[in-house]
Amino acid sequence: MNLTVQSGNISVGPAQPAGQQINNIYLVNSNESFSVSVKPIDSVTQLPLGHVQWGTWRWTSNVTLYTLPSFNRQGFLVTNGSSRTNANLTAVAVTITNLGINGTGMFMLNICLSSSNNQYNIMVLSSAILVANDKSIIATDPQGFSSNITSQGNFDALNASNQLEITRALLYNYLLSIGMPLISDMILVKGGSSTIVALFEVDPLPSNVATAVSTLLSNPNAVSSLTFVSVNINTRSYSVPDSSSNNTNSSGDSGSNNLPIILEVTIPVGTALVAAIAAIIAYVVYTKLAAANSVAPMANAASLSTSNVELIQHQPFSFTASSAHPLNVHVTTLFNPSPSTATQPYLIPIQ
Structure with missing residues (x-):
């Protein structure tokens, strides 16, 4: 049996x-020369081509230099007369030599390869x-990074759309812009089904770390494609505050409620409890000492008379009336609740 199959027209x-x-x-010094190599691949199958030329x-x-959506660092590409575009027939790749970047931060390159016969154009965005x-x-x-940021984001989608490196550069430059003292490169890893974790290292000495963390937590959507959830800087953890907990105060002034709330989950709860108990004990001791050294409230001055003074006298107790001030009684001894010698005279007005 012979079968004949006839297909439709196929355009090639x-x-x-x-x-x-x-x-x-991944890492160079400012103005340091480096080279980049690009391998031509088939745009449909993503497989390398058999020939480069x-x-x-x-x-x-x-x-x-590629322009990021935001947080671009100041800098420019350095090229000189020694830069060359070389086709390596053995490696089936094209190499551009002697490039440099004047600036600091994270940058990406826009690489355009064109054939001299104007038939082929290849656009590549570098790492x-x-x-x-x-x-x-x-x-x-x-392995030695002790700081990280966990964000809501789709790692697989960003990777498939070639946006992962752009996101890495955006996040790194954003941290620099808010004053985070970074002392490392940064990598992005898949945390869970919907989380992305950025790993990096922060200088533990500068005092502006707290300010940078506060700024970061106050704007969890600062970097596109990411929503910050938690931050860990040098083993100290912080959580992004729940926006629904920021209620306006009774005076109607909501400005202060917009300040970021940093929750340090590493503060020992026992320390706060001990401090509270110590404050309560100190208050009780203070009130008892104050009561023991105070004089009991006296009766209304209008109702006092010499007979009143005699009723509460206790030896040694005496009073004298001055002819110049007949309405004042000079008390030389007081007691409360038991007799004690007064440290100074007390004048009790009598009307």
Whole structure:
């Protein structure tokens, strides 16, 4: 039995290559020279092409700094006469040499490869590059990072849409903009089904860490695609406050309620309890001492007379009336509740 199958017309056009960076540059010094390499791939299958060059044409390149949606750092791309675009036929890749970035922070490169016959154009967005004044003091091993930020976000969706590196650069530059003293690179890892965890290291000495944390918690949606949930800086944990708990006060002044509330979950509860008990004990002791050293309230001065004084006298007790001030009684001894010698005379007015 012979079967014949006839298909419809199939259109076959020229290949549409795309590109993929193959040597990710993660950390360089400001103005340090580096090279980037791009491997041409098939835009449909994402598989590498068998050749990097056909015929006699060559690749030319145009490299610029990528403009992030926000939190762009000041800086510019450094190129010089020694920059070259080289096609490596063995590695099937195109390398752009002797590039540099003048500035500090996290940057990305827009790489455009064009064939000299104007048939092919490949656009590639590089990985995020951390540029430092001195990369030797920048921590790069995530195993030693003691700080992290947990955010609501879809890690898989960002990765599939090539937005993960953009998000990493945005978050890093945002932390720099609020004064967080970062001393490391940053990596993003998948926390759960809907969380993303950023790992990094913070200098424990600067005093502006608290201000940076307060700013971060007051605006949990500062970075697009992320919503901050919790923050851990140098093993000290903070939680983003619930916005529904910020109610206006009785005077109607809601301005103070907009201040960020930082919840330090590492403060020992026992310490606060001991302090409260100590305050109560101190108050009780104070009130008893005050009562023991005070004079009992006297009767209305209008009802006092010499007979009243005689009724409460206790030896030694005496009173004299001055001719110059016949309405004052000079008391030399008081007792309350038992006889005690007064430290100074007391004048009791009598009317």
